[in-house]
Amino acid sequence: MTLSIYLSGEIHTNWRDEIESGCAAAGLDVTFSAPVTDHDASDDCGVAILGAESDKFWHDHKGAKLNAIRTRKAIQDADIVVVRFGEKYKQWNAAFDAGMAAALGKSLIVLHSAEHQHALKEVDAAALAVAETPQQVVQLLTYVQRGTLPA
Amino acid sequence: MTLSIYLSGEIHTNWRDEIESGCAAAGLDVTFSAPVTDHDASDDCGVAILGAESDKFWHDHKGAKLNAIRTRKAIQDADIVVVRFGEKYKQWNAAFDAGMAAALGKSLIVLHSAEHQHALKEVDAAALAVAETPQQVVQLLTYVQRGTLPA
Amino acid sequence: MTLSIYLSGEIHTNWRDEIESGCAAAGLDVTFSAPVTDHDASDDCGVAILGAESDKFWHDHKGAKLNAIRTRKAIQDADIVVVRFGEKYKQWNAAFDAGMAAALGKSLIVLHSAEHQHALKEVDAAALAVAETPQQVVQLLTYVQRGTLPA
Amino acid sequence: MTLSIYLSGEIHTNWRDEIESGCAAAGLDVTFSAPVTDHDASDDCGVAILGAESDKFWHDHKGAKLNAIRTRKAIQDADIVVVRFGEKYKQWNAAFDAGMAAALGKSLIVLHSAEHQHALKEVDAAALAVAETPQQVVQLLTYVQRGTLPA
Amino acid sequence: MTLSIYLSGEIHTNWRDEIESGCAAAGLDVTFSAPVTDHDASDDCGVAILGAESDKFWHDHKGAKLNAIRTRKAIQDADIVVVRFGEKYKQWNAAFDAGMAAALGKSLIVLHSAEHQHALKEVDAAALAVAETPQQVVQLLTYVQRGTLPA
Amino acid sequence: MTLSIYLSGEIHTNWRDEIESGCAAAGLDVTFSAPVTDHDASDDCGVAILGAESDKFWHDHKGAKLNAIRTRKAIQDADIVVVRFGEKYKQWNAAFDAGMAAALGKSLIVLHSAEHQHALKEVDAAALAVAETPQQVVQLLTYVQRGTLPA
């Protein structure tokens, strides 16, 4: 039972690497996908490929739609969607991905610090697990695949 | 063609009243639904009905799930989901509702000030209209139902 | 927003009446459906209408399928499925209904005493509310429809 | 035509091993999945990974949700869901899985002794086969894949 | 709980009238739909409206597609599909309707004499009831709606 | 059996009026929806309500999305989608609507002159009827609802 996992949300810390390397170290049979995590490329992809826009709204719009080609595919293919809320920014795209994942019947895991607990209560209520650290996510995935608990 | 509209998001300004009274004044054939907008009731409904929790996480969790009974029904029944992002708070539940609406194929209208344009670009990219004022939403709905433009 | 509610499970106590009369007293805009609660009719309907069976398995089989015509329709039409687990019997049909409701994306409310908490943990985990009394269900439905809490 | 089979239900006897080894002996092209069958790990996984709970309800709740990540994936991926009802315990989770499988259009095989026939009539009525022994399930799967009957 | 019922199949006996008048006499809250039962109109509708065809295949093809506009709508709107197999003709369209009904998750009731039992075993296996007389169908619908058995 | 019909395509002739008045004269139980047929309003609705655009692409884009709120709703609610291809313009939006209708399982009726037969062969191949005149569509709808043919 290979698990396909989409890692959505925060792009400014190395939480994805921690989960991916932790799963690799554990020898799990998992595959990962993620949004483009190069912030500048993600912001400018639309105009870089399809032509400049004088209006910032359309500059962003073209880029957001290109990114959606990747993220929609990744969410649809995933068994599990892990959404990480970090300490900075509005991160509405992370909550938007969580809403899509819930509506599509994906297993949702939310990853955030205790500080955001109240603000994320609706997102957490749709999740099958709420974790605080990437290490917990590795342990979760290990349990889901193998049925073994951390020593 | 009655239009069924869910008004999601910000609960601290009277934007819902403006849209509802504007549509009533225009004589549109529309029905509205909304989340519970009494902030205290919304926060405490779970424990008030199902029993107290010592842990804030579960206090919130019980409430968020009760609210989900209402909001899921409202989104599923809607033709159009209008999501309002205000000036304050994280509003992750609003973005979550937008994600659900998009995944369910609902027509999405996003309502926010120019200030939030960049942070909301992924949400806006999934929308069929991005408005700044409730009056624009009234005009949109008038056009969608009758094909007439504002004078 | 009329709420359509299916009341599944135990047929030997008057919990359905309590919920229906409580909602009527509160003036809620709700409709209820239920399985056939006449135990003998429910057991014998198949052979009474379609002819006797010498084998008890097929006697039961014919009846269970007739009842399924009613219960499948009721679950599919429901916004909310309330499943009551009582003190007696195996009640596997109640858990089966809960599984169908969850898979169909219905809002699930489970009603049972504390005694069954551990045995029902998988069912409860799929629910949006776990109540112990019919009165709590009336309060829940009142909140979901009107946003008001019990005094 | 590889058949993907989820083996749901009782975890205290070796019925899964009998089916899996029987199919292996027959050389069938089948894959199996199952819930975590280590009872203690299954009960405690939530708190072991995500932190202790003082309230037994939430202890169970966290665990049941983790287990749901595995079981939902397994049911969704399955062509055939075999649900075994044993002699002990309430086994409401088994009936819940059967309800999900039926609602998702999976082929359902129920495995139980004659003693439970009446209590399981609604579950049996949704099934494509009702067997009493693991050996019968092996014979069923052999027939489904190859069209050959037991000698 | 209004029941919506599509009466498919044989058009040369008055079985539909018997079911409809029986339900009316019982005062049931049901609605009925049916294919066009005027054999000549049904055969010739395509060419009568859209122009003659020299080739019998296309003559039939145009008519069958017009009829499909009506029958697809009726099946999709139905809660229950009753399919009657009579004594004459191939009646492949009846079996085709039954297949569509089963795939769409409709409750299927099959109505035929004992003579056709073996030939209809695959259709019967997908049904929730197999009846021999229109009167049994009336009794079934009475039970499904009211829970009462024939005296 | 009320029929809900979406009239898509050409907006420069009075074909919709002919169908609607023909059905009214026949006393059919049908409801009609249509795109906004005021060409100028349809082109300019986006900028008229949501603000001007200097770039023609975005001017059109905002308008096309507003119109999609209406047309998606109309197609989703329809039992039958009639798509009219006229003599002028590219009419790609008409073919696009036909593709959506086909993918959503709607009954598709195509209305065009013989001249366009070869160019429309893929669209016609997905249709249940291909008509040349509005009068034929009225006759079709009369037959579908009542089973009667033109005298």
Add this chain to the structure above:
Amino acid sequence: MTLSIYLSGEIHTNWRDEIESGCAAAGLDVTFSAPVTDHDASDDCGVAILGAESDKFWHDHKGAKLNAIRTRKAIQDADIVVVRFGEKYKQWNAAFDAGMAAALGKSLIVLHSAEHQHALKEVDAAALAVAETPQQVVQLLTYVQRGTLPA
């Protein structure tokens, strides 16, 4: 683009072999599935594995359900469903499979002699091709996969 093809219907002639060997000779990238074509095994599988029945109806019922595990899987996995109507028997199961295939959006190819044209008009109307010989089906599949026509 591997094509997955289910060969439904008549089991008393070698039409499946002709299609399979023809496709093999042409080197097509296709996979085939079929019902169990051993008539006796197909009739008796239920009682042979799950125990004898004194009533012929239930004897057939148990067998038909076992066979449905195989055929439902095969239809769901197929891109294309070819349904062959032969010269003998009622063949209602073939028409039932065709109805399921149509409702599930599978590409339907019907294979029958001219003699059955009128009786099969509703089934043919749902098909994307109506062929008279297995050789035509091989040519069809060759064209669908490669775009080449018979010399």
Add this chain to the structure above:
Amino acid sequence: MTLSIYLSGEIHTNWRDEIESGCAAAGLDVTFSAPVTDHDASDDCGVAILGAESDKFWHDHKGAKLNAIRTRKAIQDADIVVVRFGEKYKQWNAAFDAGMAAALGKSLIVLHSAEHQHALKEVDAAALAVAETPQQVVQLLTYVQRGTLPA
């Protein structure tokens, strides 16, 4: 993350080759499908395999349905549908494919020259990218898969 791409539309220029060779040169992990691009074979396939028709409408009809077996499969299997509108012909089949792709939730990329901008505004409004050259499509796909922008 292998991307599966359907290249719909114009068959008289080598735009498909440019995209395919560009992606190959970039080493992308993509698979392509396309309609039959041999114009004569595509027009005549129906009669060449299934027998001649005297009426041009049915000649075209049989061919269009055969082609639909291929195109429906290709669209359903695709993650991304690229639709190219060229300079000539009505190309209603291209717009029809775009409508199907949109209704099925596929990521839609439209490829056309500026000249067609106004006429394609409804199709463009449903797209996640609107490109003018095959090279841009290669760059888009490179970005979607790898997150890298053109130098």
